[in-house]
Amino acid sequence: MARVAGVSQATVSLVLGDKWRGRVSERRAEAVREAARQLGYRPNLAARSLRLGRTRTALLVVPALTTEFYARVYTGAARVAAEHGFGVVLYPSPEGIGPARDPFDSARASLDGVIASSMAADALAAVRGGGLPLVMLDSDPADAAAAATVNPDIAGGMRRMARHLLALGHRRVTHLAADVDSWTFRVRARALAETFDAVPDAVVRTVSAALSVDEGRRAAERALTDPEHRPTALVCDDDILAAGACKAAHRLGLRIPDDISITGFDDLALASALEPELTTVRLPAVEVGAHGMSALLALLEGHPADGAELPVELIVRGSTGAPRG
Structure with a gap:
């Protein structure tokens, strides 16, 4: 393998033993990995685990597998793990968002560390302070229990969405907010409110809804039939709520975006399946x-x-336009 990669045997040992960082360049490490692939090399993971005192297994804790966002997060984590001889065990909270049974009691000894979404925070009570390294995703960077935090630029994404609507002329909007006590949704609400508060005569009202299409539809119907604050745009905390808002608009005989603009967040496949396609914020889940x-x-x-804050992208599609009048 050293001959194929064009490196020394010591370099091969460092890379295959996953001890190369700071001692071997990324270019040479990749050459060794490519040679291993060409030669069909498969490490003896059991022997390696005994030698290193590790299981080479990480736990990924997510609230549920009800959207593709967390499937994409898993794809990214599993890809990097595989490159380093690790496996990823996926733990979706069976109750979705909210308290879950302790997944760590029986598994703690077989894990090297945990990666978790803030949306599954209640399922993490057992691991906080339990000695396992914890990396939090889409979570408060001030969380002392996390050794590192990786976030999309949630606030920046919502600010871009708000500025997009303001530039179109919208001054009365309703925030269709997820009824979830989570850092990521608090950040969205704060960024939207602060951006609109900076503009004279701009007003944001809030209607909350559970994270489902049906609940989004019901909340949107309440907002769109409110005689005291009829919005020109609905700003939804995610694409699922936005899909419900689109259903509400259609049922009320409103045209999108002529009568009402609707926006989402995440850029799920659903966003481009709606008609008109949904203006949203694309999060780099992978x-x-x-x-x-x-x-x-x-x-x-x-x-x-x-920690890392990853850039997001405003995706402007057909569901937003200038308000009438």
């Missing part, structure tokens, strides 16, 4: 998972794991 796994690997190697 990159979030990949950075989270990289941070955990750094911690396990005894290196500092810097």
